[in-house]
Amino acid sequence: MLCADQSGGEVHEMYCMSQTKPTDAEACNTHACEFLWITGEWTECSVTCGQGYQRRLVSCSEVHAGQDNYEYGHQSSSHCPGTPPENYQECDAGPCPSRETWRMGIWGLCSVTCGEGWMERTVQCVTSEGEASNRCPMSARPEARKACGNPSCHLPTSCREAQGMTGFPVDGEQILNIQGRALKIYCAGMQTDHPGEYITLMTGEAENFSEVFGFRLNDPTECPSNLSRREDCNCRRDYTAAGLSTFTKVRLDLSKMQIITTDWQFASTREGRHVPFATGGDCYSAARCPQGRFSINLSGTGFHVAEQTKWISHGNYAVADIHKSQDGSRVTGMCGGYCGKCTPSTSSGLLVRVT
Known part of the structure; x- marks a missing residue:
C-alpha cells in the first residue's frame, strides 16, 4: 500500500497521515474444503479365460470448483467421507477351451527283488477339469510299464544251493530267489545231501x-x-x-x-x-x-x-x-x-x- 500525490507519484507517508489507511489484507475462501474419492479405470482381466481379477486406482483428493470444471488438489485419504471404493474385483473371462493331457501316477515297486523284472504306473487321459477323456493323442502317451531289476543280487535258488554257500547250517528259514522274487523258504534236512524246501503257512493249522x-x-x-x-x-x-x-x-x-x-x-x-x-x-x-x-x-x-x-x-x-x-x-x-x-x-x- 503506497502514499501518492494527485498525479499518482509516490510520496512520503507523512502526506497521507490525515487519511485513514486502507486495509491491505482480507479473508477469502471462507467455506470448508471438500474431499472426494477419485477412482481410475479398471484394468483388463488378469486371465484370458476362466476366473481372474481386475484392479483400479482409488485416491482421496481435495476438490476446487473452477469456472468450468473441478480441479483436484492435494490428497489425504483421512479426509474423505465413508468407506473407500473397492480397488479389486473378480472377473470372468469366459470358459476356457477344454484341453486333454496325459496324467501319470508314480511308479510302483519292481516286480522282483532279484534279477530282471518290471514296474508299472497308471496313465490316464484327462481334461483340464480333471475328467476322464479319450481324446489324448496316443502317439504322446507316456509308458505305463518299464523294465527294472537288481542285477547285483545273488541269492540261492534252492536249499541245496544255500547249503553250499553257507556250509551246513541248521534247518530254518532262508531267503531264496524263486522265479525272480526273494521269498522266505524253510529249508529242512540241511545236514543231509538232499535238503527240502517247505512253505511256512502263515495262517497256521486252523x-x-x-x-x-x-x-x-x-x-x-x-x-x-x-x-x-x-x-x-x-x-x-x-x-x-x-x-x-x-x-x-x-x-x-x-x-x-x-x-x-x-x-x-x-x-x-x-x-x-x-x-x-x-x-x-x-x-x-x-x-x-x-x-x-x-x-x-x-x-x-x-x-x-x-x-x-x-x-x-x-x-x-x-x-x-x-x-x-x-x-x-x-x-x-x-x-x-x-x-x-x-x-x-x-x-x-x-x-x-x-x-
Whole structure:
C-alpha cells in the first residue's frame, strides 16, 4: 500500500497521515474444503479365460470448483467421507477351451527283488477339469510299464544251493530267489545231501487242514439238516478211511512249482488216518450232501494256487464244491459221496505260482 500525490507519484507517508489507511489484507475462501474419492479405470482381466481379477486406482483428493470444471488438489485419504471404493474385483473371462493331457501316477515297486523284472504306473487321459477323456493323442502317451531289476543280487535258488554257500547250517528259514522274487523258504534236512524246501503257512493249522468225515448215514439216500453237520444224526461213525490232518508247512517241488500233498513232516493227524493236503471226502450220503472238508490259505507266503490247478472227484456219487479267492491265496472245498472224495487233478497236481 503506497502514499501518492494527485498525479499518482509516490510520496512520503507523512502526506497521507490525515487519511485513514486502507486495509491491505482480507479473508477469502471462507467455506470448508471438500474431499472426494477419485477412482481410475479398471484394468483388463488378469486371465484370458476362466476366473481372474481386475484392479483400479482409488485416491482421496481435495476438490476446487473452477469456472468450468473441478480441479483436484492435494490428497489425504483421512479426509474423505465413508468407506473407500473397492480397488479389486473378480472377473470372468469366459470358459476356457477344454484341453486333454496325459496324467501319470508314480511308479510302483519292481516286480522282483532279484534279477530282471518290471514296474508299472497308471496313465490316464484327462481334461483340464480333471475328467476322464479319450481324446489324448496316443502317439504322446507316456509308458505305463518299464523294465527294472537288481542285477547285483545273488541269492540261492534252492536249499541245496544255500547249503553250499553257507556250509551246513541248521534247518530254518532262508531267503531264496524263486522265479525272480526273494521269498522266505524253510529249508529242512540241511545236514543231509538232499535238503527240502517247505512253505511256512502263515495262517497256521486252523486254515490249513484236510478231513475225511467219519460219520455215515443209516439211510444214504437222505441229506438231513440242509447240509449242516450234526453228530446227533441218524448215522454211525464207522468209516475206516476217515481222518483229520492239519499242516504248518507244506513241501514244495521247485522244479515243478508243485506242492507235495503227501509230505507229513510238518503235519499232524488229529484223528484217524493221514489225509493229504487239499483233500476232502466222506462216506456220508449218496444225495449230493458232502461233509468232507479241506482248507488252503497261502496268505503272506508269496505264493498262490495256480489257475491251472483243478480238483476232481473220485468214488461213488462223489461231488466237489470248490471255492477260490480272487487272488488265489485261499481255496476251500466241501467234498464227499457214498463213498467219495476230491483231490487235485493227477495231471497237474497242486500247482502254485509266485504272487
